[in-house]
Amino acid sequence: MTRGAARPTGEAFDVLPVAVDAMGGDRAPDEIVAGARQVAEDGTIGVLLVGLEGAMGDTGDLPLLHCTEVIGMDDDAGQGVRRKKDSSLVRAAEAVRDGKAMAMVSAGNTGATMASALLRMGRLPGVIRPAIATPIPDLKKEHPTVMLDAGANAEATVPMLLQFAQMGAAYSTERYGVARPRVALLSIGEEKSKGTSLVKEAHAVLAKGGHGNFDFVGNVEGRDFFEDQADVIVTDGFTGNVALKTLEGTLRFLMSTLTEILGRPEVADAAGTLLPHLIPLATKLDPESTGGAMLLGVDGVCVISHGSSTSVAMVNAITVAHDVAVRGLVADIASSVRPPAGA
Amino acid sequence: MTRGAARPTGEAFDVLPVAVDAMGGDRAPDEIVAGARQVAEDGTIGVLLVGLEGAMGDTGDLPLLHCTEVIGMDDDAGQGVRRKKDSSLVRAAEAVRDGKAMAMVSAGNTGATMASALLRMGRLPGVIRPAIATPIPDLKKEHPTVMLDAGANAEATVPMLLQFAQMGAAYSTERYGVARPRVALLSIGEEKSKGTSLVKEAHAVLAKGGHGNFDFVGNVEGRDFFEDQADVIVTDGFTGNVALKTLEGTLRFLMSTLTEILGRPEVADAAGTLLPHLIPLATKLDPESTGGAMLLGVDGVCVISHGSSTSVAMVNAITVAHDVAVRGLVADIASSVRPPAGA
Numbered sequence: 001m002t003r004g005a006a007r008p009t010g011e012a013f014d015v016l017p018v019a020v021d022a023m024g025g026d027r028a029p030d031e032i033v034a035g036a037r038q039v040a041e042d043g044t045i046g047v048l049l050v051g052l053e054g055a056m057g058d059t060g061d062l063p064l065l066h067c068t069e070v071i072g073m074d075d076d077a078g079q080g081v082r083r084k085k086d087s088s089l090v091r092a093a094e095a096v097r098d099g100k101a102m103a104m105v106s107a108g109n110t111g112a113t114m115a116s117a118l119l120r121m122g123r124l125p126g127v128i129r130p131a132i133a134t135p136i137p138d139l140k141k142e143h144p145t146v147m148l149d150a151g152a153n154a155e156a157t158v159p160m161l162l163q164f165a166q167m168g169a170a171y172s173t174e175r176y177g178v179a180r181p182r183v184a185l186l187s188i189g190e191e192k193s194k195g196t197s198l199v200k201e202a203h204a205v206l207a208k209g210g211h212g213n214f215d216f217v218g219n220v221e222g223r224d225f226f227e228d229q230a231d232v233i234v235t236d237g238f239t240g241n242v243a244l245k246t247l248e249g250t251l252r253f254l255m256s257t258l259t260e261i262l263g264r265p266e267v268a269d270a271a272g273t274l275l276p277h278l279i280p281l282a283t284k285l286d287p288e289s290t291g292g293a294m295l296l297g298v299d300g301v302c303v304i305s306h307g308s309s310t311s312v313a314m315v316n317a318i319t320v321a322h323d324v325a326v327r328g329l330v331a332d333i334a335s336s337v338r339p340p341a342g343a
Numbered sequence: 344m345t346r347g348a349a350r351p352t353g354e355a356f357d358v359l360p361v362a363v364d365a366m367g368g369d370r371a372p373d374e375i376v377a378g379a380r381q382v383a384e385d386g387t388i389g390v391l392l393v394g395l396e397g398a399m400g401d402t403g404d405l406p407l408l409h410c411t412e413v414i415g416m417d418d419d420a421g422q423g424v425r426r427k428k429d430s431s432l433v434r435a436a437e438a439v440r441d442g443k444a445m446a447m448v449s450a451g452n453t454g455a456t457m458a459s460a461l462l463r464m465g466r467l468p469g470v471i472r473p474a475i476a477t478p479i480p481d482l483k484k485e486h487p488t489v490m491l492d493a494g495a496n497a498e499a500t501v502p503m504l505l506q507f508a509q510m511g512a513a514y515s516t517e518r519y520g521v522a523r524p525r526v527a528l529l530s531i532g533e534e535k536s537k538g539t540s541l542v543k544e545a546h547a548v549l550a551k552g553g554h555g556n557f558d559f560v561g562n563v564e565g566r567d568f569f570e571d572q573a574d575v576i577v578t579d580g581f582t583g584n585v586a587l588k589t590l591e592g593t594l595r596f597l598m599s600t601l602t603e604i605l606g607r608p609e610v611a612d613a614a615g616t617l618l619p620h621l622i623p624l625a626t627k628l629d630p631e632s633t634g635g636a637m638l639l640g641v642d643g644v645c646v647i648s649h650g651s652s653t654s655v656a657m658v659n660a661i662t663v664a665h666d667v668a669v670r671g672l673v674a675d676i677a678s679s680v681r682p683p684a685g686a
Contacts, residue, residue, distance in 0.1 A: 139600070151531055154539045188494055188584040196497045196581050222588030226596040235585075238539050241531040242582055243589045245565030250593040253569040257482070258601075261620045270613035277604045 007099035015046065017063065018321050019092040019101035022051030023070045024108020025309050029056045032107060035314025036062060045322045048101050050088045067091045073307060077111025081119055089113055093120035096300040103301035103321035105292070107309035113302065114152055114295055121300035124334045129153050130297030131164050131237070132304060133171050134244055135290040139281075140228035143176035147186075147225075147233045150293055151241035161185070161202040161234055162211060163337050167296040168232035169214035170336035174329045175320070176231075180213060184230035186239060187219035194219060198236065212336050222246075251285055288313040291320035296333055301325040350442035358389065360406065361664050362435040362444035365394030366413045367451020368652050372399045375450060378657025379405060388665045391444050393435045410434045416650060420454025424462055432456055436463035439643040446644035446664035448635070450652035456645065457495055457638055464643035467677045472496050473640030474507050474580065475647065476514050477587055478633045482624075483571035486519035490529075490568075490576045493636060494584035504528070504545040504577055505554060506680050510639040511575035512557035513679035517672045518663070519574075523556060527573035529582060530562035537562060541579070555679050565589075594628055631656040634663035639676055644668040 008016060020036045022029045029051060036047045037060050049059055053066040069087040071080035081090060089108060093116040095101035106113045110132075118130060132152045135144035148168045149156065156164075165183045172181040185203055187195035192203045199219075206216040220229045222243055235243070258278075262271040283289055292305040292313070303321040305313055351359060363379045365372045372394060379390045380403050392402055396409040412430040414423035424433060432451060436459040438444035449456045453475075461473060475495045478487035491511045492499065499507075508526045515524040528546055530538035535546045542562075549559040563572045565586055578586070601621075605614040626632055635648040635656070646664040648656055 222585040223592030242565040243585050246586045246589045247593050249566030250590050254597050270616035273610055273613035
């Protein structure tokens with residue numbers, strides 16, 4: 001039984017606000033509060049702002065949940081959550097646990113956000129470890145590819161990878177409407193003989209099929225992220241984090257180099273002509289536009305936004321958090337996770 | 344004692360040719376032979392072309408070593424080398440072993456190239472496992488960053504990672520003239536507490552220092568490849584291969600998207616103005632220009648070129664193979680590899 005069993009359901013749930021950590025992120029509280037206010041002013045999504053009294057700037061008409069502590073970006077995650085029980089992160093997670101919010105969103109310390117959600121909301125029944133699912137834009141298809149685990153667990157086991165496949169598939173269906181997601185394993189060659197023993201064993205288990213509402217399509221490689229090979233890419237949190245940061249770092253490097261070139265005075269006219277063609281590309285690839293990563297496997301919706309989130313990123317993150325919460329993502333995840341077929 | 348002990352030394356070594364696998368690569372034999380001929384025509388580097396008689400096209404005046412078999416791009420590496428003893432890859436590796444060539448270069452099957460070099464040249468004394476060292480261009484410094492292992496071993500141990508640090512540092516010094524390379528571990532956070540148990544243990548061992556002519560600078564993340572954080576980045580072959588292919592795939596995706604945009608008729612003039620500014624960037628980032636990856640830890644120089652290598656890539660690869668062989672890379676690697684300080 002989940003701790004959430006006593007929470008509001010149906011219409012009572014749908015009118016709950018999204019708890020937003022006003023203190024988390026490189027641009028907190030200003031950009032966070034600005035994004036939260038913008039969402040609330042649109043009228044359909046409620047926001048509960050969690051933060052230090054008097055330190056959140058102009059919060060307008062937003063309902064507030066005051067706390068007395070903040071877990072910093074560089075604080076140790078576990079210690080932060082254990083010691084700072086009245087921090088904005090812990091209080092936001094408790095609001096979800098206690099049925100006072102439908103979801104939580106933070107752009108703060110990723111480890112502490114994870115720890116708060118895990119310790120306060122708890123794991124869903126049967127889930128070995130929660131995983132961070134990150135959307136990666138793939139221009140060759142309509143929706144982003146979901147990669148998990150992007151860093152919640154540095155090490156994984158075969159049963160964990162199987163559950164990541166199940167949770168990732170449920171998420172792809174719920175968030176992007178992919179009826180039967182293609183699930184792939186991240187490896188170093190297409191053949192089932194390629195990879196670590198972990199990957200080879202996971203491949204064998206997944207290839208048996210019958211694990212849920214998805215199709216296992218085998219291995220993909222690091223070069224396949226933009227090649228419409230899969231809807232869900234499964235890997236351990238170490239490899240996933242390295243791959244995600246390599247991908248983001250490479251995009252950022254090329255985009256900034258390109259921006260420098262386009263800023264040269266001698267190409268000003270050409271740059272003016274090209275900008276309308278380049279901006280849609282930059283927008284699609286911008287992590288700000290994807291709505292943030294999500295911690296799957298906990299008993300509640302927890303969106304982890306980029307540390308550099310602006311108000312635009314917060315609007316997207318809060319909207320995504322609301323939408324998947326209302327659609328029943330947590331219940332779907334709970335029912336998708338099963339023990340391995342042969343176990 | 345290494346098997347190479349009876350090989351030519353000094354001036355007798357310096358005039359040996361570089362053995363080039365004419366049959367390996369997506370564009371073999373034409374582009375391979377064209378590159379080899381171009382190098383030979385320049386006069387200072389000798390080339391020994393290894394391939395099927397009558398199947399190499401116009402080989403000009405190049406000395407030839409004929410074989411009767413070819414290991415295909417998709418052949419199993421181990422089986423290919425064991426069964427096809429008269430293949431171009433095996434014969435090229437034997438030419439190095441037997442003192443008939445100073446180095447070998449192939450753009451063919453990476454696994455089979457590795458296996459040929461390992462089985463025919465043998466490991467250097469004390470080396471646990473050879474590793475693939477790949478140069479990654481970093482525009483913020485004068486020379487590329489060396490990443491290893493890029494895929495020779497799917498799994499690694501702490502002593503292997505320590506040796507990768509030693510071999511990578513020797514390579515950075517020998518190939519790029521970095522007097523005292525900065526060596527980093529690839530992880531998922533800067534703190535020594537971040538990463539898998541393997542990475543954390545390797546961090547502790549490397550942080551003790553005294554392992555050779557390099558400075559351990561701690562962990563780097565996937566986002567740091569273009570940020571001048573290190574001269575050598577050490578990781579296991581699974582993570583390294585995923586990171587490298589993610590980086591290359593992201594670059595290729597953005598470059599091809601950009602090329603598509605610049606090809607639109609309505610921006611033709613602007614594209615013409617910008618091209619001279621973009622081409623130097625594209626050239627620096629092109630894997631063709633880096634001269635290929637190198638298998639470190641075997642008793643001979645073995646350059647592994649991209650499967651898509653053109654004649655330009657082959658010219659670079661052969662030149663690099665020659666240069667590091669003449670400078671004594673193999674002896675430097677041999678003397679850099681030591682057991683851990685505490686062992």
